[in-house]
Amino acid sequence: MADDVIVRFENVTKQYDDDPAVLDDVSLRLERGKFYTLLGPSGCGKTTIIRLIAGFIEPTKGHIFMDGQEISRISPSKRKVNTIFQDYALFPHLNVFDNVAFGPVVKRMKKSDIADAVRGALRFVNLEGLESRAIAGLSGGQQQRVAIARAIVNQPEVLLLDEPLSALDPKLRTDMQYELRELQRRLGITFVFVTHDQEEALALSDEIFVLNNGRIQQSGSPTDIYDEPVNRFVADFIGESNIVAGIMISDYLVEFAGRQFECVDKGFNPDEPAEVVIRPEDLEITPADRGKLRARVDSQLFRGVHYEICCYDENGNEWIVHSTRKATVGDEVGLDFGPDDIHVMRLGETEDEFDKRIESYEEARYAV
Amino acid sequence: MQYRTRNIYLIPYAVWIALFVIAPIVLIAYYSMFDIDGALTVGNYRRFFTPVYMGMTVRSFWYAFLVTMFSLLVAYPTAYLLTKTKHKQLWLLLMIMPSWMNLLLKAYAFIGMFGTYGPVNALLGALGIGTKQILFTEFSFIFVAVYIFVPFMILPIFNALDELNPSLVAAARDLGASGWDTFRRVVFPLTINGVKSGCRAVFIPALSLFMITRLIAGNRVITLGTAIEQHFLVTQDWGMGSTIAVFLIIAMGLTMVLTGSGEEGRQHVK
Numbered sequence: 001m002a003d004d005v006i007v008r009f010e011n012v013t014k015q016y017d018d019d020p021a022v023l024d025d026v027s028l029r030l031e032r033g034k035f036y037t038l039l040g041p042s043g044c045g046k047t048t049i050i051r052l053i054a055g056f057i058e059p060t061k062g063h064i065f066m067d068g069q070e071i072s073r074i075s076p077s078k079r080k081v082n083t084i085f086q087d088y089a090l091f092p093h094l095n096v097f098d099n100v101a102f103g104p105v106v107k108r109m110k111k112s113d114i115a116d117a118v119r120g121a122l123r124f125v126n127l128e129g130l131e132s133r134a135i136a137g138l139s140g141g142q143q144q145r146v147a148i149a150r151a152i153v154n155q156p157e158v159l160l161l162d163e164p165l166s167a168l169d170p171k172l173r174t175d176m177q178y179e180l181r182e183l184q185r186r187l188g189i190t191f192v193f194v195t196h197d198q199e200e201a202l203a204l205s206d207e208i209f210v211l212n213n214g215r216i217q218q219s220g221s222p223t224d225i226y227d228e229p230v231n232r233f234v235a236d237f238i239g240e241s242n243i244v245a246g247i248m249i250s251d252y253l254v255e256f257a258g259r260q261f262e263c264v265d266k267g268f269n270p271d272e273p274a275e276v277v278i279r280p281e282d283l284e285i286t287p288a289d290r291g292k293l294r295a296r297v298d299s300q301l302f303r304g305v306h307y308e309i310c311c312y313d314e315n316g317n318e319w320i321v322h323s324t325r326k327a328t329v330g331d332e333v334g335l336d337f338g339p340d341d342i343h344v345m346r347l348g349e350t351e352d353e354f355d356k357r358i359e360s361y362e363e364a365r366y367a368v
Numbered sequence: 369m370q371y372r373t374r375n376i377y378l379i380p381y382a383v384w385i386a387l388f389v390i391a392p393i394v395l396i397a398y399y400s401m402f403d404i405d406g407a408l409t410v411g412n413y414r415r416f417f418t419p420v421y422m423g424m425t426v427r428s429f430w431y432a433f434l435v436t437m438f439s440l441l442v443a444y445p446t447a448y449l450l451t452k453t454k455h456k457q458l459w460l461l462l463m464i465m466p467s468w469m470n471l472l473l474k475a476y477a478f479i480g481m482f483g484t485y486g487p488v489n490a491l492l493g494a495l496g497i498g499t500k501q502i503l504f505t506e507f508s509f510i511f512v513a514v515y516i517f518v519p520f521m522i523l524p525i526f527n528a529l530d531e532l533n534p535s536l537v538a539a540a541r542d543l544g545a546s547g548w549d550t551f552r553r554v555v556f557p558l559t560i561n562g563v564k565s566g567c568r569a570v571f572i573p574a575l576s577l578f579m580i581t582r583l584i585a586g587n588r589v590i591t592l593g594t595a596i597e598q599h600f601l602v603t604q605d606w607g608m609g610s611t612i613a614v615f616l617i618i619a620m621g622l623t624m625v626l627t628g629s630g631e632e633g634r635q636h637v638k
Contacts, residue, residue: 056538076541089539093557103543106553154543 004031005068006157006190007053012062014048014214023048024214025062030158035184035191037201040211041237046194048214050160053192054083067157077106082151083160087167088143090135096122096146097131103154121153125183141172152187159184161193165200177203198238202226210234218351230354231345235277242283244317246276246344254344257293257315265344267357275345280322282341285309291334295319297327311335393617399610404603412611421595421612428591429619432574435513436521439570440563442514443521447562450522451529460526467519475583478512479503482584504586512584513574521566528562529555564627571627572620592616 007030014023023045030036038046051057052064055076064072071079082103090099098105100121104114122128125145135143144164151159161180165173181204184191195201201208202222210217210225210233218230229235232243246256251266256276268274288294295311302308309321311333319335327333346354403409415421446463450456466474481488482502489499502508532555540550556563578593587594592612599609 054538054542056541076538077544077546081542083539083542085535085539087533087535089533089535091536091539091554091558102540102545102553106540106543106545106549150543 005029006032006066007192008065009049009052010063010065012052012059012064014045014052014057015060021060021214023052023059026214026216027062028209028216028219030190030192032157032190033188034206035181035193035204037193037195037205037208038211039195039198039201039208039237040217041196044211045214046196046209046211047162049211050083050162050192050194053079053158054081054160055079080155080157081160082154082156082158083162084144084147084151084164086162086164088147088164090143090146090150092135094135095131096127096133096135096138099135099146100150100153102150107154117153118149121149124152124186125149140168141176144168144176148183156189158190158192159187161191163194163196165195166197173200180204202238210237212237216351218354228343228354228358229277229345230349230351232275235275235343235345240280240320240322242278242280242317242319244276246274248272248274248344252339254342257313257317259293261292261342262339263342263344264339264361265342267360268344268346273347275347277343277345278319278337278341280308280320281306282337283319283321283323284336285321285323285325285327286334286336288332288334291336293319293335295333295335297329297331297333300327300329396610396613396617399606400614402607404605404607409607412607415608416611416615424590424592424595425615427589428575428593431510431513431577431589431591432571434510435517435574435577436567436571438510438514439517439521440567443518443525443566444563446518447522447526447529450526456526456530460522463522464519467516471516471579472583474516475512475580478508478515478584482508503584504588506585506589509580509585509589512580513577516580517570517574520569524565524569525559525562528559532558568623568627572623575619575623576616 007028009026009028012023012026013021015021022043026045026049028049038049040046048057052059053066055071055074055078058073062072063070066079066081091102094102097118100118101114104117109117118131119128122131125148127142127145127149130138130142135146138146147164164180165176168176177200180191180193193201193204202225205222207219208222208225209219212233218225218234220228225234225238229238229241235241235243244256246254248254248265248268248271249260250270251268252263254261254263254265254274254276285291293313295313297309297311299310300307303322306322306324307326309323309327311319311321313319313335321327321335346357349357400412401408401410403411450459450463453459480486483489484499484501484503488502493499536554536558537550540554545553575591576593576596577591578597581587581589581591581594592615596609596612596616599605599612
């Protein structure tokens with residue numbers, strides 16, 4: 001199993017001068033051939049992580065390993081890592097061919113080998129025939145592909161992508177998401193993708209690291225993170241959420257909005273205060289007397305695929321509902337949801353503690 | 369209506385150009401047609417192509433080239449370091465400040481410093497090397513000229529380096545380039561326009577330097593600038609002085625064309 005790990009961070013901290021650490025005691029493992037996403041708001045430390053992997057900066061504390069070798073202080077030019085920069089950083093004084101050939105040329109490859117490698121890389125990103133074009137004359141999507149070709153021609157083991165889609169218009173962005181995922185499958189190398197766009201992260205990744213304030217809040221598959229956020233930050237950042245204060249009465253029983261509900265969470269202390277998450281798409285609008293909660297429709301927006309309906313219950317909690325059916329503003333309605341739709345989060349629980357608690361459920365399930 | 373107002377604003381500029389650029393050039397060209405006795409002639413031009421003046425021309429170009437080259441060698445690393453410092457605008461200001469001072473003042477200061485009893489020779493004596501003749505040598509001429517021109521070289525190079533997108537340098541390193549390769553293949557080509565305008569700002573005035581050729585080089589270095597001054601002020605041969613000036617103007621124009629064409633040319637290359 002250890003052979004599958006390509007990049008490993010051991011308690012890495014990055015701090016500039018006396019400012020608060022931009023990356024605070026982070027440990028992580030990246031395996032070969034997987035698509036990873038670092039997700040978080042700006043300033044959360046996600047770009048710092050890929051700059052550390054690329055070698056543009058050195059950790060203040062801790063160790064970074066690649067292929068089992070410590071690389072914390074090795075020059076970026078000696079790492080089997082390449083980066084796609086946010087602004088692509090294509091060399092404006094070189095044409096497409098010379099941009100892609102830059103890596104092979106500075107590695108003093110033979111001329112004929114360079115030409116073959118460059119042509120191969122350009123074919124890979126469907127840019128054949130544009131070899132002699134100037135960078136300024138290319139569209140955003142084409143520049144993006146040149147940047148990819150320029151990186152993969154060096155046959156890196158890890159490709160770092162620093163918000164590469166943020167400069168593209170939404171339609172092209174979706175197309176490029178498919179292309180990136182496809183590219184990663186064909187190359188079979190590790191991708192580390194940085195984004196602040198949660199939809200992009202959910203669509204592309206094998207595994208997501210959610211970061212905030214220089215710490216990893218949660219890591220896991222897109223569905224894990226979406227369905228089982230460890231804390232309020234993750235729940236709020238990934239998708240839309242209704243988060244209300246509640247009390248965990250006992251295992252499988254939670255109280256919020258003035259009532260008690262059956263749920264699937266356990267392992268809390270009796271009567272422990274907690275936060276309850278219900279996703280807007282898990283709420284269903286019913287006639288007022290049939291739902292588990294009574295609420296009044298306050299406002300409604302048409303979002304294309306669904307209506308976004310904002311309701312307030314009798315206790316003043318706000319509930320956002322995504323429904324394909326229209327509601328009437330001002331109406332008294334019922335809100336229905338199942339025990340599975342309720343996700344209870346412990347206040348201030350870390351990812352490790354959360355994982356332990358989840359494991360105890362699994363054990364309990366097998367024990368039955 | 370709008371067109372006419374714009375023309376009104378242009379009047380001071382047009383007057384300035386006519387009085388101080390076009391008129392002097394016309395006058396210089398006119399005077400170059402007369403010999404010392406006031407007779408119309410092309411003899412001045414014939415004289416310019418004799419070995420005496422040809423030698424002077426070659427020397428002028430050679431010294432201007434040396435001054436430009438050493439200025440570049442000093443200015444590029446300096447400008448590079450400036451962009452890396454924390455208070456770069458302050459440091460830049462300090463570097464530029466000497467250029468605000470009068471040229472003659474600076475020349476006289478160097479006479480004091482390089483003189484037989486000046487601090488430089490005192491230091492050489494203390495080091496056991498002994499007193500040297502520094503003033504009135506080619507070395508002192510180049511040294512002082514470089515000192516005077518370096519700020520004009522630093523400024524455009526600093527601006528070019530400061531505008532360079534740092535992620536391009538990161539990209540070069542990321543693609544495996546050594547520090548030297550990054551400089552040679554990315555940083556220098558992308559700041560070449562700054563280097564060109566710096567060279568222009570140094571080479572053209574250096575071509576017609578005359579004051580410090582006498583004060584610092586003790587007339588050991590005779591350039592076209594010196595020759596013009598001598599003809600106008602000493603021999604009173606305004607015709608010959610003007611003829612040399614005509615060739616200097618042509619040389620400057622050529623330098624402008626040769627170093628200036630890069631910027632627009634590159635962007636249209638497809």
